[in-house]
Amino acid sequence: MSITKNANKLTIAVEGKLDRTSAPELEAKINEVMTEDINEVEFDLAKAVYISSAGLRVIVGVQKKMSKIEGTMVITNIPELILEIFTETGLSEILTLR
Amino acid sequence: MNKMQTSEYLVGKVLRSHIAVTIMVTLTATLSIVINGLVVAQGLGADALVSFGLATPMLILLSAIAGVFSNGGSIRCARYIGVNDIEGVRRNFSTVFFASIVVGAIYGLALFFGADLLGDAFGGTPEIRGLTADYIRAIGLTAIPMLLAQDLLNYLRMDNNQILTTIGIVATVVVNTVFALYSVAFTDLGMFGIGMAMCISNIVGVIICMFHFLRKDRMLGIAKPNEVKTELVSICMAGLPTAINRGSQTLKNFVLNSFLLSIAGTAAVMTLSVQTNVYQFLIAISTGFGILVAMLCGMFYGERDTDAIRATLRKSCSFGFLLSAAVGVILFIFAEPIAMMFIKSGGDLDMATTCLRLFAFSQPTSTLCLILLYMYQSMGNLLLSNVISLTRGALYVILFSVAFAPVFGLEMVWLSAVVADILSILTIIVVLRIKTGKFPRRAEDFIMFPKGESKVEDIFNASVSNNINEVMNISRSVEEKIVEHGIDREKAQRVALCIEEMACNVVDHAFSDGKTHFMDIRVMKIGDDLVFRLRDDGKRFNPLNAELEGHLGIKVVKATCKSIDYRYSVHLNNTRVVI
Numbered sequence: 001m002s003i004t005k006n007a008n009k010l011t012i013a014v015e016g017k018l019d020r021t022s023a024p025e026l027e028a029k030i031n032e033v034m035t036e037d038i039n040e041v042e043f044d045l046a047k048a049v050y051i052s053s054a055g056l057r058v059i060v061g062v063q064k065k066m067s068k069i070e071g072t073m074v075i076t077n078i079p080e081l082i083l084e085i086f087t088e089t090g091l092s093e094i095l096t097l098r
Numbered sequence: 099m100n101k102m103q104t105s106e107y108l109v110g111k112v113l114r115s116h117i118a119v120t121i122m123v124t125l126t127a128t129l130s131i132v133i134n135g136l137v138v139a140q141g142l143g144a145d146a147l148v149s150f151g152l153a154t155p156m157l158i159l160l161s162a163i164a165g166v167f168s169n170g171g172s173i174r175c176a177r178y179i180g181v182n183d184i185e186g187v188r189r190n191f192s193t194v195f196f197a198s199i200v201v202g203a204i205y206g207l208a209l210f211f212g213a214d215l216l217g218d219a220f221g222g223t224p225e226i227r228g229l230t231a232d233y234i235r236a237i238g239l240t241a242i243p244m245l246l247a248q249d250l251l252n253y254l255r256m257d258n259n260q261i262l263t264t265i266g267i268v269a270t271v272v273v274n275t276v277f278a279l280y281s282v283a284f285t286d287l288g289m290f291g292i293g294m295a296m297c298i299s300n301i302v303g304v305i306i307c308m309f310h311f312l313r314k315d316r317m318l319g320i321a322k323p324n325e326v327k328t329e330l331v332s333i334c335m336a337g338l339p340t341a342i343n344r345g346s347q348t349l350k351n352f353v354l355n356s357f358l359l360s361i362a363g364t365a366a367v368m369t370l371s372v373q374t375n376v377y378q379f380l381i382a383i384s385t386g387f388g389i390l391v392a393m394l395c396g397m398f399y400g401e402r403d404t405d406a407i408r409a410t411l412r413k414s415c416s417f418g419f420l421l422s423a424a425v426g427v428i429l430f431i432f433a434e435p436i437a438m439m440f441i442k443s444g445g446d447l448d449m450a451t452t453c454l455r456l457f458a459f460s461q462p463t464s465t466l467c468l469i470l471l472y473m474y475q476s477m478g479n480l481l482l483s484n485v486i487s488l489t490r491g492a493l494y495v496i497l498f499s500v501a502f503a504p505v506f507g508l509e510m511v512w513l514s515a516v517v518a519d520i521l522s523i524l525t526i527i528v529v530l531r532i533k534t535g536k537f538p539r540r541a542e543d544f545i546m547f548p549k550g551e552s553k554v555e556d557i558f559n560a561s562v563s564n565n566i567n568e569v570m571n572i573s574r575s576v577e578e579k580i581v582e583h584g585i586d587r588e589k590a591q592r593v594a595l596c597i598e599e600m601a602c603n604v605v606d607h608a609f610s611d612g613k614t615h616f617m618d619i620r621v622m623k624i625g626d627d628l629v630f631r632l633r634d635d636g637k638r639f640n641p642l643n644a645e646l647e648g649h650l651g652i653k654v655v656k657a658t659c660k661s662i663d664y665r666y667s668v669h670l671n672n673t674r675v676v677i
Binding site: 017019020021049050052053056057081084085087088089090 | 566570573574588591592594595598599602649650651653654656657658
């Protein structure tokens with residue numbers, strides 16, 4: 001996982017499996033760099049394998065923070081399996097997928 | 099704890115928690131026969147006890163017919179329940195219900211009007227023949243109520259009405275006892291009164307069971323029987339081993355009664371009657387183990403889980419053997435006082451005591467035979483289950499008794515049960531040698547799937563306790579294991595994801611009581627599908643209900659798999675996911 005900060009934008013590149021082991025680690029990293037000036041977040045899933053419910057909760061948590069400050073969050077380069085998960089769980093309705 | 103140990107742990111836990119209740123239910127079902135034997139022995143005298151023994155084959159034959167309908171019917175019905183086919187359940191129940199009435203009427207009329215002929219055919223003094231005919235006449239009147247009562251008690255358990263089943267069984271035993279005692283003490287109905295006690299008690303049992311049909315959430319119901327012919331044939335095929343088992347006992351009792359009458363007179367028949375009564379009581383232990391094994395093996399067979407079947411066989415054999423051996427030792431030590439419950443004193447008492455002491459040796463072997471019989475029946479292996487039924491039930495008992503009793507004495511007849519059991523197991527070993535090309539040496543070698551079954555390729559097995567880290571280690575390592583079997587990576591990843599979601603759910607929810615629990619994880623390839631199965635001994639937890647509560651995990655699994663189903667049976671959670 002890597003997080004890059006560019007002005008008021010965070011780009012979170014998820015690699016491998018975002019599961020019950022890696023999700024808390026990612027959440028801690030995000031909390032470290034998530035300052036008040038951040039109003040734009042991008043989750044880049046190009047190298048992600050799958051996201052379990054633990055990972056989805058992290059993503060939804062960031063979405064809630066962005067909504068609260070009227071910021072934006074997008075999810076890009078979504079592999080097929082993860083797209084199925086977003087659709088089936090209903091999260092595709094509340095997240096911005098590209 | 100490794101995978102095999104977890105299977106054995108889960109199976110052992112089920113056996114320990116269910117065996118006492120199963121034995122009690124089975125015991126209660128045969129208690130009426132034992133009580134009637136005691137009432138006859140104490141209240142009506144030696145001739146009546148002989149006639150009770152002579153007419154027993156007619157009762158066992160009735161019980162065989164009941165076994166075909168209730169056991170065969172319930173095996174078929176369980177499959178309909180498995181696929182949630184309520185119409186099928188009702189069609190099946192209707193077929194059994196109406197077939198019981200028709201067959202019960204035919205059998206009942208034949209006994210009622212043919213009682214004198216049968217009494218003469220069974221032999222003995224004119225007084226004994228008269229008593230036998232009276233008892234057979236009453237068995238004829240019992241036919242329809244007994245068949246219906248057995249059907250209903252069996253089906254009600256499947257329809258989750260344990261309370262009414264228990265009330266029905268207890269009421270049947272109590273009413274039978276009260277009427278049998280009343281008949282002996284206050285009437286001169288004799289053996290006919292004893293038979294009528296059974297008839298009235300079964301009618302009471304049927305009436306109690308009928309209250310089940312007031313329930314709105316029941317599956318059972320009387321439907322217009324479509325395809326009755328096909329259903330009836332399937333029911334009879336499924337119940338065939340039960341019929342052969344009980345039919346063999348009828349044949350054995352009939353032949354041994356005639357044989358003993360011819361070589362040793364009525365005292366020997368009376369002794370056999372005592373042994374049959376004790377057998378009816380003790381067989382509850384062997385049958386209890388058999389029924390539990392059938393339930394577990396039937397479930398595991400559906401999953402083609404040979405590890406679990408092997409664990410069931412190993413655990414039930416060792417546990418059943420020890421318990422039955424202990425009961426055998428008790429019977430051996432207390433043979434005389436037990437025999438005195440039937441025969442007061444004299445040479446007949448000595449003969450009955452010797453008979454029970456030798457019969458005691460058959461307790462552990464009887465349990466082993468019935469465990470194998472029920473295992474084969476539950477797995478649809480009719481050949482092997484029928485071989486056991488026929489050989490231990492009749493063939494070897496009769497051959498051994500007839501061949502050796504005239505030379506070495508009556509002890510050979512009393513010893514024939516254990517000899518027949520041992521020879522029956524040896525026969526199975528020979529049949530397995532012929533079928534598989536090798537002699538069975540371990541428990542798993544006795545397991546034989548019927549031919550033509552689709553092969554299951556085991557991909558991955560693991561065992562986990564209350565530990566999320568262990569679950570995650572398995573989830574993370576399973577992908578490579580699956581890929582090593584030539585299965586594409588994307589499918590393997592779906593399995594890994596399902597394991598994380600489902601197994602973590604179990605630890606979080608089913609294992610939340612603070613006690614030590616274990617779950618058994620298995621991934622297998624069946625045809626083109628990958629199947630992931632999870633079994634645990636935690637509290638009842640249906641992951642499909644979690645979806646209703648908005649849990650994301652189950653939604654993720656549903657997005658990932660083709661189908662998911664859950665069932666809670668024998669206090670184990672079982673979840674099966676097809677990917």
